[in-house]
Amino acid sequence: MNFSSQLLEDAVNEFAKLPGVGQKTALRLVLHLLGKEQEEVSHFGKTLIRLKEEIKHCNICHNISDHHTCSICTAVKREKEVICVVEDTRDVMAIENTNQFFGVYHVLGGLISPMDGIGPSDLFIDSLVQRVATTPVKEIILALSANMEGDTTLFYLHKRLKDFQVPITTIARGIAFGGELEYADEITLGRSILTRIPYEGSFIK
Amino acid sequence: MNFSSQLLEDAVNEFAKLPGVGQKTALRLVLHLLGKEQEEVSHFGKTLIRLKEEIKHCNICHNISDHHTCSICTAVKREKEVICVVEDTRDVMAIENTNQFFGVYHVLGGLISPMDGIGPSDLFIDSLVQRVATTPVKEIILALSANMEGDTTLFYLHKRLKDFQVPITTIARGIAFGGELEYADEITLGRSILTRIPYEGSFIK
Numbered sequence: 001m002n003f004s005s006q007l008l009e010d011a012v013n014e015f016a017k018l019p020g021v022g023q024k025t026a027l028r029l030v031l032h033l034l035g036k037e038q039e040e041v042s043h044f045g046k047t048l049i050r051l052k053e054e055i056k057h058c059n060i061c062h063n064i065s066d067h068h069t070c071s072i073c074t075a076v077k078r079e080k081e082v083i084c085v086v087e088d089t090r091d092v093m094a095i096e097n098t099n100q101f102f103g104v105y106h107v108l109g110g111l112i113s114p115m116d117g118i119g120p121s122d123l124f125i126d127s128l129v130q131r132v133a134t135t136p137v138k139e140i141i142l143a144l145s146a147n148m149e150g151d152t153t154l155f156y157l158h159k160r161l162k163d164f165q166v167p168i169t170t171i172a173r174g175i176a177f178g179g180e181l182e183y184a185d186e187i188t189l190g191r192s193i194l195t196r197i198p199y200e201g202s203f204i205k
Numbered sequence: 206m207n208f209s210s211q212l213l214e215d216a217v218n219e220f221a222k223l224p225g226v227g228q229k230t231a232l233r234l235v236l237h238l239l240g241k242e243q244e245e246v247s248h249f250g251k252t253l254i255r256l257k258e259e260i261k262h263c264n265i266c267h268n269i270s271d272h273h274t275c276s277i278c279t280a281v282k283r284e285k286e287v288i289c290v291v292e293d294t295r296d297v298m299a300i301e302n303t304n305q306f307f308g309v310y311h312v313l314g315g316l317i318s319p320m321d322g323i324g325p326s327d328l329f330i331d332s333l334v335q336r337v338a339t340t341p342v343k344e345i346i347l348a349l350s351a352n353m354e355g356d357t358t359l360f361y362l363h364k365r366l367k368d369f370q371v372p373i374t375t376i377a378r379g380i381a382f383g384g385e386l387e388y389a390d391e392i393t394l395g396r397s398i399l400t401r402i403p404y405e406g407s408f409i410k
Contacts, residue, residue, distance in 0.1 A: 033223075047212075
C-alpha cells in the first residue's frame with residue numbers, strides 16, 4: 001500500500017501484527033482512531049504500555065493478576081484444596097462465568113504440543129506437582145480442551161500426579177446442551193454413551 | 206466477563222471500542238500482546254500516541270500527511286491542474302495503487318449524508334471551491350462512491366463548481382473486470398449500456 005504518511009504506515013503495521021488483522025483492517029482501525037480525540041487515543045496507547053509493564057502472574061496459580069497473588073488464591077471463601085488445572089486465563093474466565101466452581105486454579109500456560117515444540121518443561125507443570133506435594137489437596141480437576149494436545153497433557157499430568165493419592169477427575173465430555181444427537185460426531189456420542197450417568201444422578205448423593 | 210486483572214480489563218475495553226472488535230476478540234488480541242516482549246508492546250503504545258499527536262493534514266488537499274503540505278502536493282512531477290476529488294485517504298491510496306493518475310487530490314473528509322447529519326459545511330468543499338477559484342485548473346475528476354451519499358455529493362459539487370468553466374468528469378461506472386454479466390445488478394448493467402464506449406476507444410485519441 002502507498003501510505004501518504006510514515007506515522008500512518010507505522011500504526012497500520014503495528015495493528016497488522018495482531019492475529020487475524022490484515023493491512024486493510026489495520027488501516028480501518030487506525031483511521032477510526034484518527035477520528036477520535038487525542039485524549040482517547042493516548043489513553044489507549046498508555047493502557048497498552050502499562051498493561052505489559054505492570055501486569056503480574058500469580059505466584060501460586062500463574063493466572064494473570066494485578067498483584068503477586070491473585071484475587072482467587074487470596075479469597076478466604078474459595079476451597080484451596082480443590083485445584084482446577086486449565087490451559088490459560090481464558091479458561092479461568094470461562095469457568096468463573098459458570099458460577100459452578102468454588103475451588104482454586106492452576107494455569108499451565110499452554111498444552112503439551114510436540115508439533116509446536118512445547119514440552120512439559122515449557123509449562124507450569126513442575127509447580128503444580130510441587131503444589132500438590134506441599135499443600136493439602138482433596139481433588140485435582142483437569143479441565144483441558146478435548147483435542148490431541150489436551151489429551152497428551154492429560155496423560156502426562158496423570159502420570160506425574162498419580163503417586164500423590166489425590167483423586168484426579170476430568171470435566172465431562174458429551175453432547176452439549178441444545179445439541180442434537182444426529183449432528184453429534186461419532187467420538188463424542190460414543191464416549192457420552194460409555195460415560196453415561198444415572199438419570200438425575202448428578203443431583204443424588 | 207470476569208477479569209482477573211484490572212489492567213487486563215482496561216486493555217480489553219480499549220480494544221473493544223474499535224469498530225468490528227468485540228470483547229472476545231479484544232481479549233484474544235490483548236493476550237497475544239501479553240505474550241510479546243515488553244519492548245514490542247510499548248513500541249505499539251508509543252506509535253499510537255505519536256500517531257495522533259504528530260499527524261497532520263495537508264493544507265492544500267487535506268490528505269493525511271507528516272508535513273504541512275503532503276508529498277503529492279509538493280511533488281514537481283504531478284499535474285497540479287488536474288484535481289481528483291475523493292472521500293477520504295483510503296481512496297487516495299486506492300487510486301495511487303493503480304498508477305494511472307498523475308494529478309493531485311482533494312480529500313473531502315466524508316460525503317454529504319443528511320441521515321448522519323453531515324452537511325456540506327462539515328466537508329472540505331469550500332476549500333475546493335476556493336482552490337478552483339484561485340489556481341489554474343484544467344479538469345476536476347469526481348471519484349466518489351457509487352451510492353446515495355456519493356450521488357448527493359456529486360450533485361452538490363457540480364452545482365458549486367459549474368460556474369468556473371472547468372471540465373468536470375466522474376469515474377466510469379460499469380461491469381468490473383472479471384465480472385460476469387448475468388450476476389451484475391440491473392442499474393450497473395443498464396448504465397454500462399447507456400455509457401458504452403467505442404471498442405478500444407479508450408486507447409484511441
